Amino acid sequence: MSSKEVARKRFIDVFDELVEELKEILVSYKMPQEAIDWFVKNLNYNTPGGKLNRGLSVVDTFAILNNRTADKLSDEEYKKVAILGWCIELLQAYFLVADDMMDQSKTRRGQKCWYLVEGVGNIAINDSFMLEGAIYMILKKHFKKDSYYVDLLDLFHEVTFQTELGQLLDLVTADEEYVDLSKFSLDKHSFIVIFKTAYYSFYLPVALAMYMSGISSESDLKQVKDILIPLGEYFQIQDDYLDCFGTPEQIGKIGTDIKDNKCSWVINQALLKATPEQREILDNNYGKKDDKSEETVKQLFKEMNIEQIYNDYEESIVEKLRKQIDQIDESNGLKKDVLTAFLNKVYKRSK
Numbered sequence: 001m002s003s004k005e006v007a008r009k010r011f012i013d014v015f016d017e018l019v020e021e022l023k024e025i026l027v028s029y030k031m032p033q034e035a036i037d038w039f040v041k042n043l044n045y046n047t048p049g050g051k052l053n054r055g056l057s058v059v060d061t062f063a064i065l066n067n068r069t070a071d072k073l074s075d076e077e078y079k080k081v082a083i084l085g086w087c088i089e090l091l092q093a094y095f096l097v098a099d100d101m102m103d104q105s106k107t108r109r110g111q112k113c114w115y116l117v118e119g120v121g122n123i124a125i126n127d128s129f130m131l132e133g134a135i136y137m138i139l140k141k142h143f144k145k146d147s148y149y150v151d152l153l154d155l156f157h158e159v160t161f162q163t164e165l166g167q168l169l170d171l172v173t174a175d176e177e178y179v180d181l182s183k184f185s186l187d188k189h190s191f192i193v194i195f196k197t198a199y200y201s202f203y204l205p206v207a208l209a210m211y212m213s214g215i216s217s218e219s220d221l222k223q224v225k226d227i228l229i230p231l232g233e234y235f236q237i238q239d240d241y242l243d244c245f246g247t248p249e250q251i252g253k254i255g256t257d258i259k260d261n262k263c264s265w266v267i268n269q270a271l272l273k274a275t276p277e278q279r280e281i282l283d284n285n286y287g288k289k290d291d292k293s294e295e296t297v298k299q300l301f302k303e304m305n306i307e308q309i310y311n312d313y314e315e316s317i318v319e320k321l322r323k324q325i326d327q328i329d330e331s332n333g334l335k336k337d338v339l340t341a342f343l344n345k346v347y348k349r350s351k
Helices: 003-028 033-046 053-065 075-103 123-143 149-173 186-212 218-245 265-273 276-285 291-303 306-326 336-346
Strands: none
Touching: 003 033, 003 053, 003 075, 003 123, 033 075, 033 123, 053 075, 053 186, 053 336, 075 123, 075 149, 075 186, 123 149, 149 186, 186 218, 186 265, 186 336, 218 265, 218 291, 218 306, 218 336, 265 276, 265 291, 265 306, 276 291, 291 306, 306 336
């Protein structure tokens, strides 16, 4: 086993314990067995798949802040910080189960979306609520006696609301029934990706590890937020780019942004430089559900040299973020390495 596989296994072992704990809560409520089995299946199907980057980032960040590697954390410390990581993975699962229904997506992480699993259907709406509710049952059990318990609750509630605001703007901007490219703009795209992705995927893991490490001043939280939010925006722009230019094998799903009329970075760049003829092609083909229209749009993106625009953007944002990281004040225990680790994970990724 590689060290990465060992780390992943240790992390997943904590999830298995949490599933048992959640099961015990349902048993204590005298919940019928069929409902308990359903909830366990929901937890196992939707939470531990994927790369687990957000959850593992909490562990890695905590280790860096405490001058150790993750494998040198005591069992007690490791379990506690891994639980915070799993709370983010549960939050992610909650968003994805609902998001897949809203987008009518077919696959997620190489398997059928939960609502398409036989017998699930609209029950997935309630299942998504239960994934979110599980976060707060877990936090109560493991952190209620800690001085930063309210900070954790506050952070999860705020970041959840921010993510939902991003999703709202995404949905009203990219109506699948009525395609209107004049609704799109880079400013809207920026708001959507910052609120829908950057807060919970980048800021939340680091802030949780900081609270557990006793680094919680407003100035330190602001320092990391000022780097992690633009980094999260870069990550999502990269995601938009890969959705269009990556292969399903690379990205673990079939890219649907063009057919779904998404207000993605790629279409916004195309709209900025489109000639009247090119704009007409986009108006006639973007957001259409058929393969031919999608291929026409992809071809146009290639002709417009969107790939080069993306490569130039990537180099400039990474240079800017590296300079910002260099200026971090480490006097209260914050470490530049935390932010460098995040940047290195994102830079030039292909999936």
